[in-house]
Amino acid sequence: KQEVTQIPAALSVPEGENLVLNCSFTDSAIYNLQWFRQDPGKGLTSLLLIQSSQREQTSGRLNASLDKSSGRSTLYIAASQPGDSATYLCAVEYGGSQGNLIFGKGTKLSVKP
Amino acid sequence: DVKVTQSSRYLVKRTGEKVFLECVQDMDHENMFWYRQDPGLGLRLIYFSYDVKMKEKGDIPEGYSVSREKKERFSLILESASTNQTSMYLCASSFYSLAVNEQFFGPGTRLTVL
Numbered sequence: 001k002q003e004v005t006q007i008p009a010a011l012s013v014p015e016g017e018n019l020v021l022n023c024s025f026t027d028s029a030i031y032n033l034q035w036f037r038q039d040p041g042k043g044l045t046s047l048l049l050i051q052s053s054q055r056e057q058t059s060g061r062l063n064a065s066l067d068k069s070s071g072r073s074t075l076y077i078a079a080s081q082p083g084d085s086a087t088y089l090c091a092v093e094y095g096g097s098q099g100n101l102i103f104g105k106g107t108k109l110s111v112k113p
Numbered sequence: 114d115v116k117v118t119q120s121s122r123y124l125v126k127r128t129g130e131k132v133f134l135e136c137v138q139d140m141d142h143e144n145m146f147w148y149r150q151d152p153g154l155g156l157r158l159i160y161f162s163y164d165v166k167m168k169e170k171g172d173i174p175e176g177y178s179v180s181r182e183k184k185e186r187f188s189l190i191l192e193s194a195s196t197n198q199t200s201m202y203l204c205a206s207s208f209y210s211l212a213v214n215e216q217f218f219g220p221g222t223r224l225t226v227l
Contacts, residue, residue, distance in 0.1 A: 034215060042221060
């Protein structure tokens with residue numbers, strides 16, 4: 001069964017710190033990997049999408065990397081801010097899935113001022 | 114910007130009622146999805162559709178049905194609501210592409226069944 005795991009489940013850091021969120025998946029034959037942000041009681045906001053042929057994607061202070069062979073992705077957040085506090089979800093799409101995503105359960109990030 | 118809207122942010126219904134959750138996207142996406150999100154269980158796919166009048170079961174379709182009469186609109190129907198269907202419901206859409214299927218989500222509907 002294909003599974004996506006995110007560790008840690010929760011993380012608290014002081015403002016200004018650089019941090020890394022981890023995502024691992026059991027089957028390396030992925031199509032795409034997508035990182036989302038979710039604020040409490042809200043929907044998901046797409047942050048970055050990495051295609052299987054890519055190694056990383058960057059958007060502002062965010063950098064996502066993909067290592068298919070080891071079944072891992074990381075989301076790097078530089079110079080964290082209190083506004084970055086949210087739950088971050090990783091999701092994987094496999095070939096033949098018609099665009100369906102398998103989600104991890106997320107890492108809840110708290111950035112303290 | 115892609116916009117996915119859901120008909121209600123909060124909804125309270127009684128056990129046994131028929132409930133309709135509506136989702137509309139404005140980006141001409143082929144794919145549309147309904148998920149529910151529960152603490153400790155994460156997001157689980159209920160149904161998805163890759164074309165008008167087409168539907169496919171996801172991981173937890175029991176107790177739900179869907180309707181897609183127009184490309185931009187995907188409805189989730191709870192035929193007879195039960196308390197275990199109290200949850201956050203999220204709709205999403207994406208292009209149907211072999212290469213990139215970035216999903217865009219609506220704001221969610223918090224459904225409470227009493």
